[in-house]
Every structure is written in structure tokens, then in C-alpha cells.
Amino acid sequence: MTEEEKREAFQERIDNGEKIEPKDWMPDRYRQQLIRMMSQHAHSEIVGMLPEGNWITRAPSLKRKMVLLAKVQDEAGHGMYLYSATETLGVRRKDLIEDYLYGSAKYSSIFNYPTLTFADICVIGWLVDGAAIVNQTMLAKSSYGPYSRANIRICREESFHKKQGYEMLAKMADGTPEQQKMAQDAVNRWWWPTLMMFGPHDEDSPNSEELIKWGVKTKTNDELRQDFVDRTVMEAKAIGITLPDSELKYNEETGHWNFGEIPWDEFWSVIKGDGPMNRERMKARRKAYEKGEWVREAAMEYARKQKLKEEKAS
Amino acid sequence: MTKNSNNQSEWPLWEVFYQPKDGKPFEHAGSVHAADAEMAMQNARDTYARRSEGIAIWVVPSDQITASTTEDEEPFFDPANDKPYRHPQFYSTPRAVKKRK
Numbered sequence: 001m002t003e004e005e006k007r008e009a010f011q012e013r014i015d016n017g018e019k020i021e022p023k024d025w026m027p028d029r030y031r032q033q034l035i036r037m038m039s040q041h042a043h044s045e046i047v048g049m050l051p052e053g054n055w056i057t058r059a060p061s062l063k064r065k066m067v068l069l070a071k072v073q074d075e076a077g078h079g080m081y082l083y084s085a086t087e088t089l090g091v092r093r094k095d096l097i098e099d100y101l102y103g104s105a106k107y108s109s110i111f112n113y114p115t116l117t118f119a120d121i122c123v124i125g126w127l128v129d130g131a132a133i134v135n136q137t138m139l140a141k142s143s144y145g146p147y148s149r150a151n152i153r154i155c156r157e158e159s160f161h162k163k164q165g166y167e168m169l170a171k172m173a174d175g176t177p178e179q180q181k182m183a184q185d186a187v188n189r190w191w192w193p194t195l196m197m198f199g200p201h202d203e204d205s206p207n208s209e210e211l212i213k214w215g216v217k218t219k220t221n222d223e224l225r226q227d228f229v230d231r232t233v234m235e236a237k238a239i240g241i242t243l244p245d246s247e248l249k250y251n252e253e254t255g256h257w258n259f260g261e262i263p264w265d266e267f268w269s270v271i272k273g274d275g276p277m278n279r280e281r282m283k284a285r286r287k288a289y290e291k292g293e294w295v296r297e298a299a300m301e302y303a304r305k306q307k308l309k310e311e312k313a314s
Numbered sequence: 315m316t317k318n319s320n321n322q323s324e325w326p327l328w329e330v331f332y333q334p335k336d337g338k339p340f341e342h343a344g345s346v347h348a349a350d351a352e353m354a355m356q357n358a359r360d361t362y363a364r365r366s367e368g369i370a371i372w373v374v375p376s377d378q379i380t381a382s383t384t385e386d387e388e389p390f391f392d393p394a395n396d397k398p399y400r401h402p403q404f405y406s407t408p409r410a411v412k413k414r415k
Contacts, residue, residue: 021384023381023383023384024384073360073364074364077362080344080346081344081361081362084345084346087327087345093347094324146344296324297323299353300349302350303353306350
């Protein structure tokens with residue numbers, strides 16, 4: 001088969017809804033796009049542990065501490081499923097991680113915002129994980145088998161994250177005036193950055209068209225964002241929280257909620273590395289990686305010695 | 315790439331399989347990196363079985379797995395197609411017998 005015929009056969013498989021598996025032929029660009037997208041997703045899960053881990057020791061009760069610990073552990077797990085899935089494309093995990101720590105790989109812009117109060121932890125669960133679910137439910141249908149399977153697993157766990165956040169926020173919104181103020185303030189700060197999580201407008205998104213053609217993604221950024229807004233407006237109302245957008249209005253014709261313009265300048269500056277927490281996050285990740293070097297080496301040495309001992313004994 | 319790339323050390327890769335329930339076949343979950351089998355079991359449990367997904371786990375060094383390739387797919391699995399007599403649908407059953415069911 002010529003390259004062109006292979007491409008056609010590949011596209012036909014995608015159009016028929018078939019899954020692509022690691023050993024299947026795939027266009028280079030498909031492989032590259034997947035590596036970029038999946039490793040970015042993995043890095044985001046790992047960075048996501050930082051703003052939340054920051055609150056484990058200060059959680060307001062033992063129950064909330066246990067919940068937060070479990071959630072942070074899940075984020076680590078999600079990162080691992082995704083790295084594992086990315087490795088099936090023939091790249092080494094070490095290279096992926098180093099390209100992120102010292103190279104050009106990116107992670108989700110949302111994790112470059114600070115968590116100022118415990119209400120932020122509630123809002124991250126409700127809004128940020130809520131947005132992540134919308135995105136990952138779509139990615140669970142992705143044409144690449146390992147990515148699809150990792151997302152199915154992630155979605156099952158993510159709904160716990162969202163529900164615990166929403167429940168906590170509902171409690172806070174129903175609490176003392178001070179707690180209510182804290183809850184509303186956190187929502188005001190996280191609302192727009194959450195909408196930015198879906199990425200630029202479709203017309204400004206350089207990769208979207210190709211990713212959709214190949215079934216890596218099945219919905220566009222703007223479609224996903226609209227899905228998220230539609231479901232979140234009702235949830236906000238139900239617990240007496242206001243969303244900080246004066247243009248939010250139900251559109252009878254479309255059946256969707258119209259919303260105001262996203263502050264795109266802020267989005268691009270965070271993407272370029274100038275968000276409030278970009279530098280701190282990267283510094284923390286590099287430090288963890290470098291200070292962990294001896295642990296990785298020691299474990300290998302220990303395994304080597306154990307093996308020697310066993311060989312001698314037998 | 316910069317920093318530690320001169321250091322080639324990376325824990326080996328292990329494939330993880332888990333048995334969802336008693337009597338069910340093992341399923342592939344994904345992979346983990348670990349220095350040895352014991353650590354691979356631990357990492358597999360922490361990564362893939364935090365919510366009682368399984369009752370048993372296998373870990374196998376990834377480089378020990380021999381797999382068929384996509385190019386093999388047709389010749390390798392094809393023979394079944396010209397042996398329809400292997401399937402029960404190949405044989406006819408008298409109408410009366412079918413009815414009784």
C-alpha cells in the first residue's frame with residue numbers, strides 16, 4: 001500500500017468509528033498530536049495536585065481532610081493512567097516529563113491560579129472538575145484506544161471529585177454570612193478561568209479541525225464550553241450562588257444560555273507563562289523531580305542487590 | 315531536552331492485569347514503572363485498584379510480552395473464516411425440535 005492508500009484506509013477506519021490501537025498504522029501527525037495532547041493532559045493532572053495538596057493540612061474537619069487526600073491521590077492516578085497510555089505511542093515517560101519540566105510541553109492554564117481560601121477547594125471540585133468531566137466524557141469516545149480507556153476510568157472517578165466540591169460549596173453557601181461571602185468570592189474568581197479551560201474559540205484553535213477529523217476529539221471547544229455553562233447555571237441557582245456574568249441569559253431560541261465575552265488577553269498571558277502562579281508551579285515540580293532523583297536511583301540499586309541475593313541463594 | 319537526559323535510568327515498565335471478579339478472566343489495565351516485581355505490584359494496586367476494581371493482580375515486565383502485529387492480523391486470524399463447520403449455525407436442526415424450545 002502507498003502512503004496515500006494507507007491514509008485513506010486509516011480515515012475510513014476512523015469514519016466507521018473503529019478504535020486505533022498502539023500497533024496499528026497511523027499517520028505521523030496523528031501520533032504527534034496524540035503525544036502532545038495526552039502528555040499535556042497527564043501533566044495537568046499532576047500539577048493539579050499542587051493547589052489542592054496545599055490545603056490538606058488545613059482542611060476544616062477530619063472528613064474533609066480524608067476526602068481531599070483521596071482526591072489528590074486520584075489526580076496522581078489520573079496522571080499515571082495518561083502517561084501509561086501516552087507511552088503506548090512509543091515515547092518514554094522520562095522524556096515526556098523532562099520535556100515538560102525543561103522544555104516546551106504545556107499543562108492546563110487553570111492550575112496557574114492560587115487557592116486563597118478553603119472555598120477555592122470547593123469551587124475547584126465543582127467548577128474545575130465539572131469542566132474536566134465535560135471534556136473527558138468527550139475524550140472517552142476518542143479514536144485512540146488507550147486514550148479512550150484512560151478517560152473512561154478517569155470519568156468514573158472524577159464525578160466523586162465534582163460531587164464532593166459541590167456538596168461542600170452548598171454547605172458554605174448555606175452557612176454564616178461570612179461563609180457565604182467566602183463561597184461567592186471564590187466562585188467570582190474561578191468562573192472565567194474555568195471557561196478558559198476549554199481552550200480558545202474554535203476559529204482561534206489551530207489543532208481542533210484536525211483532531212475532530214481524526215476522531216481524537218468529538219466536540220469543539222465552543223460546544224464543550226456551552227455544554228458546561230448550560231449545566232452549571234442550574235447548579236449555581238440551586239445553591240444560591242451567583243455567576244459573575246451580567247450577560248448570562250437563557251436563549252429561548254437555541255435552548256442554551258448565552259454568556260459574556262471571556263477575557264482572552266488573560267488567557268493568552270497565562271498560556272505564555274505569565275499567570276499568577278506559573279513560575280511557582282514549575283518551580284515546585286522541578287524541585288520534586290530533582291529532589292526525587294536519589295529515590296529513583298536507590299530503588300533501582302535495591303532491586304539489583306535483592307536480585308543478586310536471590311541468585312546466590314538458589 | 316536538557317537537565318537529566320544524560321542519565322538514562324528509568325524504572326522498567328510493567329504491564330498490569332487485574333481480575334475483576336472471581337471466575338472472570340484477567341483484563342489489561344495499563345502499565346506502571348517499578349524497580350522490581352514487588353514494587354510493580356504495589357504501584358499497580360495504588361494506580362489501578364483504588365476502588366476495588368479487582369480481586370487479583372498480575373504484573374508482567376512489558377519487554378517479556380510477545381504480541382501479534384497488525385500486519386499479521388489477516389493471515390494470522392483468517393483461517394477461521396473458511397471453517398464455518400466450526401460454528402453451531404452451520405448445522406440444521408429439524409423444525410420440530412426448534413419449536414419445542
